[in-house]
């Protein structure tokens with residue numbers, strides 16, 4: 001395979017403009033039961049900057065070529081060559097029309113890229129390189145073309161025929177019918193989409209700020225029609241927000257979303273025709289948790305925001321992926337914060353970054369936000385590109401301030417509308433509009449790894465001196481790192497907990513911009529008592545902050561800091577310290593819990609001011625996060641230490657936990673409002689402590705909640721606690737749950753996940769049994785993620801079982817999955833990225849299992865991942 005040989009990566013420095021551009025393309029897609037025929041007509045013209053005489057190269061993977069003509073004439077044998085991956089045309093004129101006819105087999109496509117079938121419905125997934133599995137085309141994002149598409153199919157079984165843009169013609173021919181769609185906006189082929197099926201539709205209207213009326217349609221199977229209201233409301237909210245916040249309006253007369261059951265990712269922003277994983281669009285109180293509702297809101301908004309950040313302005317090449325993804329994640333994070341709670345959303349995002357992206361950045365998969373090379377771009381849809389990329393945009397927002405940032409985005413969208421550009425182009429706009437020099441800042445895009453920020457301070461004679469030191473550890477291929485431009489937001493808290501004025505104007509917050517390896521900043525602080533530093537407020541930069549906080553300082557920050565992130569971080573530091581001591585002395589759980597008690601009591605005392613925040617403050621770091629802080633991973637001891645602390649806190653504060661749970665009841669019908677979600681999350685946090693403590697009343701309480709609740713948040717939350725803490729009634733609750741939700745795939749995904757994450761080695765037998773369960777299906781990514789993904793990423797005591805059985809099970813599953821869906825297999829392999837940090841025996845066992853998979857793997861996707869992890 002041209003793009004898949006180990007050692008033959010694609011490199012950013014090798015970028016060249018395409019030899020030919022496609023101005024206009026017409027597709028005619030004839031869908032049948034056994035195969036699909038695709039006729040394509042491309043208007044090609046030589047790129048002005050391309051070398052004269054260069055071949056015309058079109059991508060095309062696994063296509064059966066039936067006919068080929070240039071300007072209406074069949075092409076001579078010597079003038080073309082197709083090797084199964086690329087079609088090369090030699091000696092072409094500067095402009096010509098290419099017509100091809102190919103046959104493809106969507107019914108056999110289990111990789112879910114290109115055209116495939118999901119529960120009887122035809123749909124497409126073209127990002128990043130799926131379009132080449134549909135027809136011959138220069139499949140690269142810097143070729144922007146005007147598309148028109150005719151879709152033909154049986155009219156009874158496929159009454160709905162969709163593609164991008166506006167429907168412009170339709171007709172019937174016997175048992176079949178057709179619709180032609182035209183998209184007026186030039187786009188790269190990764191934004192192409194087509195759908196054919198028997199679908200129900202929720203349709204509403206939206207009026208833009210300038211008074212244009214847009215038709216909004218969300219398509220799903222008939223049985224899911226009652227699960228579309230939340231997505232529709234979220235879409236309208238996102239449209240209004242983007243007008244308000246960025247001055248950006250929707251640009252077509254119709255916006256469509258289609259829900260599909262088989263999908264490799266969350267959703268896809270195809271122009272005017274988004275295709276969504278059902279898990280990211282369907283929502284109903286009975287079947288969807290609070291987290292699910294919030295995910296739908298965020299993903300609907302994310303895909304909508306791509307219409308500008310991604311579609312109107314797109315990426316020059318896939319190294320620039322974060323140009324659209326980092327920016328769009330920043331936009332959806334801001335939107336969700338505005339819809340719910342700014343402080344809570346920030347903590348959730350930071351927590352995710354620190355527990356998922358930091359480990360990626362510290363392991364064998366570490367790569368820059370703008371990578372320099374890759375083998376399969378599919379493997380680079382990572383938390384680094386998305387979430388760290390969003391942090392880089394957030395830092396620029398912070399450095400410029402909201403007004404100048406908006407001037408920067410205005411400039412970006414006007415300057416580059418209709419073009420395919422780079423992250424450098426984006427930063428140029430920010431630097432220009434902001435009037436600041438971002439030269440050094442650009443290193444954030446090219447340098448991998450999590451920077452370490454060490455802070456130390458002194459206080460004497462009314463002067464507080466803060467020294468900041470930065471360093472970034474080596475990452476694969478990048479042994480030496482340069483200093484970054486790091487914005488460090490700071491306040492200094494006085495004895496009464498109030499922030500002290502830092503300058504003559506009385507500002508109590510400032511941003512220190514660290515540019516050197518080490519710098520010292522001085523502040524005049526009256527009085528004789530050293531202030532407590534509130535550092536990296538709002539998590540102003542994605543760094544690992546090291547400062548030798550005393551326990552007293554942490555308790556003080558938790559009680560007084562006005563910054564939500566800093567309060568949460570103080571609590572996390574207290575918890576980590578307690579667990580670390582417990583690892584050394586497991587008998588100290590009672591004493592450690594007693595020491596934490598005042599802090600928790602004080603959070604609980606004012607919990608009803610903001611239950612969502614209280615729930616976050618009261619959450620102990622997870623086992624995986626604890627493991628990531630230790631030099632050597634020891635899952636069993638971590639599980640024991642954390643469990644003992646949680647149980648002790650549950651016991652010592654039992655009365656308060658019951659009270660909090662009671663105070664958080666949400667009477668009346670379920671509502672996914674931020675206020676109610678916050679209450680439920682605090683209530684379930686309280687129940688988790690009680691379950692850990694095996695409180696005598698908790699099992700029956702949970703049983704009743706699981707059985708009687710009118711919403712999935714309560715039901716599933718209760719089920720998880722019953723099962724994970726092996727409380728009486730757990731087995732029955734699991735069986736009842738399955739009987740009740742058997743027909744709801746998204747609910748059953750959760751049922752698999754709950755069982756796969758029961759701590760302990762005995763879960764391995766259960767995972768094996770579930771792999772053989774009649775409802776397990778290797779072809780459904782959501783199901784695979786629910787069972788295997790949650791097992792490998794969320795169950796360290798089972799996955800890393802000393803017997804090595806967890807690794808063997810996993811390796812077998814990877815090999816099996818690779819035959820069905822290489823992208824999903826490669827993604828699952830990411831769970832093994834902590835391999836280098838495992839203790840010797842385990843590392844050897846996992847490496848041996850993975851080497852075995854590697855020797856058998858046929859996909860470039862999985863091979864690249866395994867080679868990196870085993871390197």
Ligand code: PHE
Pocket residue numbers: 125127128264265266267268269302303306325381
């Ligand atoms: N571009 C999609 C998004 O983040 C993600 C995606 C990538 C979906 C590749 C499918 C395939 O919005």
Ligand code: ZN
Pocket residue numbers: 302306324325328
């Ligand atoms: Zn995206």
